[in-house]
Amino acid sequence: MTFVYVGNVEKLRNEVAEYQDRINDRYRELLGSNRFQKLEDVVKKVLTPNSFFNTLEDFQKIFPGVKTSGTGSSNNFSISSVRPEIYENGRLVESSGMVSSAFYISEDSFAKSASATFTDKIIGGYIHEFNHFVAFALQERPLELITAVVNNLIGEYYNSPDKVIKLIEAQSTNQNTQNRRELLNLVALAYQYDFQTERTTRILDKNVLDSIGIKVNHSWRDKDLKMAHLTPRYDKGMTIKLLIDGDPFKGVDDKEVINRALDWETNFKPINEYHFSDQFLDSIKCLTLEKVSLDDFLKRNVRT
DSSP: OOSOOOSSOHHHHHHHHHHHHHHHHHHHHHHOHHHHHHHHHHHHHHOOGGGEESSHHHHHHHOTTSOOOSSOOOEEEEEEOSOSOBOTTSOBSOSEEEEEEEEEOOHHHHHTSGGGGTOSOHHHHHHHHHHHHHHHHHSSSOTHHHHHHHHHHHTSOOOSHHHHHHHHHTOOTTSOHHHHHHHHHHHHHHHHHHHHHHHHHHHHHHHHHHTTTOOOOOTTTTOOOEEEEEOOTTOTTOOEEEEEESOTTTTOOHHHHHHHHHTHHHHOOOSSOOHHHHHHHHHHHTOEEEEOOHHHHHHTTOOO
8 A cells, every 4th residue: 555554543544444545546646656656665664653753852762853833733753864064165074875754743743733723633734744645755865855954954944934034134243144145045945845845745735635535725826936035234235035824736637737746856956046046956866875773873873
């Protein structure tokens, strides 16, 4: 089976058992037979009962350095051995590593999730997190690695435009201009890719949820993209473009959006051009990564 849950939340286990066949059929339809088979292969290799956590505290005991959203809602985490260290030119120090995946989901975390606003079925929330895993499994280099590395490098989880705007406004004359520009462009890059990832995942959600009778309407779909142009108070020579709302895939059908996201290295372009963050992004694209189970990740004493 491709769509699986091997954790111990009984309500979720029962719902997955009920809807599993329909969901697998929809993934096969959306992804095509080759990608569907690849997804099944990665599921078998990577997901074990130890991939699933019922409490965020249990997860953070093992991975204290992984940044979380702070909302307490369900989450899928991309775990990486790639150190958040970069050279002066912006490129990652490391060129290879291992990545794994972990889920935090419980009835309590589902109640705090966006999915709980349109369904009382916990599987609705799990499908969203599993769709993040689909990207992890099928992207050569998981796109969410960009956000994970930058968040750990900076020490904060910048997952909303308000947080990025506050960071920009907090810049002071005490900071070196070059360092300030490098910091802000990295955060803007990570936020842009997080924005696009979440929009892509919601589009995949809609199509999968429809297969089990859960209807979702995204008010932002096919709406004009809204973008802010921000200038730090102490650096009038710099402007940062920031995605605020709307659809970065306006005019593109759902299936093609999913295809483009799975080949993000070719299809997703940064909206801010800056040599430092461009070099960082290029070094991400050059990483050689091995996808492993969480059990193997920990056995091999990988840095977390």
